[in-house]
Amino acid sequence: MNEHAPIQTNNLEAFWMPFTANRQFKKAPRLLVGAKDMHYTTADGRQLLDATAGLWCVNAGHCRPKITEAIATQAGQLDYAPAFQMGHPKAFELAARLVSIAPDGLDHVFFTNSGSESVDTALKIALAYQRVRGEGSRFRLIGRERGYHGVNFGGISVGGIVNNRKMFGTLLTGVDHMRHTHDPERNPYPKGATEHGAELADDLLRIATLHDPSTIAAVIVEPVAGSTGVLPPPKGYLQRLREICDQHGILLIFDEVITGYGRMGTPFAADYFGVTPDIMVTAKGLTNGVIPMGAVLVRDEIYDAFMGGGENLIEFAHGYTYSGSPIAAAAGLATLDTYKEEGLFERAQALEPVWADALHSLKGEPHVIDIRTIGLIGGVELEPIAGAPTKRAFAAFLDAFENGLMIRTTGDIIAMSPPLIVSEAQIGEIVDTLRAVLRRLQ
Numbered sequence: 001m002n003e004h005a006p007i008q009t010n011n012l013e014a015f016w017m018p019f020t021a022n023r024q025f026k027k028a029p030r031l032l033v034g035a036k037d038m039h040y041t042t043a044d045g046r047q048l049l050d051a052t053a054g055l056w057c058v059n060a061g062h063c064r065p066k067i068t069e070a071i072a073t074q075a076g077q078l079d080y081a082p083a084f085q086m087g088h089p090k091a092f093e094l095a096a097r098l099v100s101i102a103p104d105g106l107d108h109v110f111f112t113n114s115g116s117e118s119v120d121t122a123l124k125i126a127l128a129y130q131r132v133r134g135e136g137s138r139f140r141l142i143g144r145e146r147g148y149h150g151v152n153f154g155g156i157s158v159g160g161i162v163n164n165r166k167m168f169g170t171l172l173t174g175v176d177h178m179r180h181t182h183d184p185e186r187n188p189y190p191k192g193a194t195e196h197g198a199e200l201a202d203d204l205l206r207i208a209t210l211h212d213p214s215t216i217a218a219v220i221v222e223p224v225a226g227s228t229g230v231l232p233p234p235k236g237y238l239q240r241l242r243e244i245c246d247q248h249g250i251l252l253i254f255d256e257v258i259t260g261y262g263r264m265g266t267p268f269a270a271d272y273f274g275v276t277p278d279i280m281v282t283a284k285g286l287t288n289g290v291i292p293m294g295a296v297l298v299r300d301e302i303y304d305a306f307m308g309g310g311e312n313l314i315e316f317a318h319g320y321t322y323s324g325s326p327i328a329a330a331a332g333l334a335t336l337d338t339y340k341e342e343g344l345f346e347r348a349q350a351l352e353p354v355w356a357d358a359l360h361s362l363k364g365e366p367h368v369i370d371i372r373t374i375g376l377i378g379g380v381e382l383e384p385i386a387g388a389p390t391k392r393a394f395a396a397f398l399d400a401f402e403n404g405l406m407i408r409t410t411g412d413i414i415a416m417s418p419p420l421i422v423s424e425a426q427i428g429e430i431v432d433t434l435r436a437v438l439r440r441l442q
């Protein structure tokens, strides 16, 4: 069969597509049938420059032979093995490798299959840890407005996106939200962390005081909010959160699903900002997005607190059929090898200023009201069409797709996060295409 054979439109109904306007999409589907390095191939045979690394995940670029070969080899050797009461070497090897690149003190890894599962796992670890260490009064979880922590119940409870929450009833109880840190008036067109707003971390103190700090188990934040529009933190903000957590026995959880694995030019955003959380939530770039896998890293004290029980006790009643599955672990190891052998984190670090200057050159183009860059992440915010929010950015997405560029939009913000293998010439191409798109937009 021709791998590029056109898909019959009557085949499109069965798949209820996630986060998609299904009816609209199925009238004029955009189908991807191949990928290599920085490009996708569309069903009509066009090349798309991938400015988003898929969904912020394909950090080493597409169809990298080392990763695909590792998956194929593993699939032929040990296709599946449980991690309940038995194991296989690659999961242990991958956990040890992760610990070796993680910030000091994050020494144990719990495997999941996605960012959402990693978030809910982290929240469960936090609550259970407070109990096992005799602080069972700490049942509250604190998130933040404009936080995105996946779509499972824990994640949407601590998350701060109204549309993702409003259809699903009461969600988790005992959750409160800090204010978001986005302040374009005080921090217009930022490159890197913003100058103003560190004091917003004191919102945690306000909430802790309101509820009594001894009722609070953990606070979760994305070091850089991605899916809600690329919101870099104010300088000093994460440090201040760390201090407040330390003062009040609150666990600090970083959701590094987007910022992990070199996206910031460092292994994790924790390294970029010099703040180490107690629990770090990761996924996406762990396996280059190729096989679903997530990993939650925890501090020694947390793991150790669970290990104090009797001989036959299962310390933590949680886990997934595919936790640390052999194929995912093989993909993870080959991905970490690729990052290291090709120096991709260092490459991203070197490109950060190039990326920032290129994107900021769009200042002054039609409809642009803000531009934010940090690491190899960028957001270009557009003036919404009056009475029709999100429409202008979506029109930009469609135009870019037709003209050889893959971008993402969230609200009226164009979000980008190219694979770390992106060249300076390709950064130029991304910006030139986007400039042309902006000039055509209504």
Ligand code: PMP
Binding pocket: 055, 056, 113, 114, 115, 116, 117, 119, 148, 149, 150, 151, 222, 226, 227, 255, 256, 257, 258, 283, 284
């Ligand atoms: N946390 C963050 C910060 C994310 O950006 C995402 C996905 N974009 C998730 C969690 C959820 O990950 P997944 O879609 O793999 O469940």
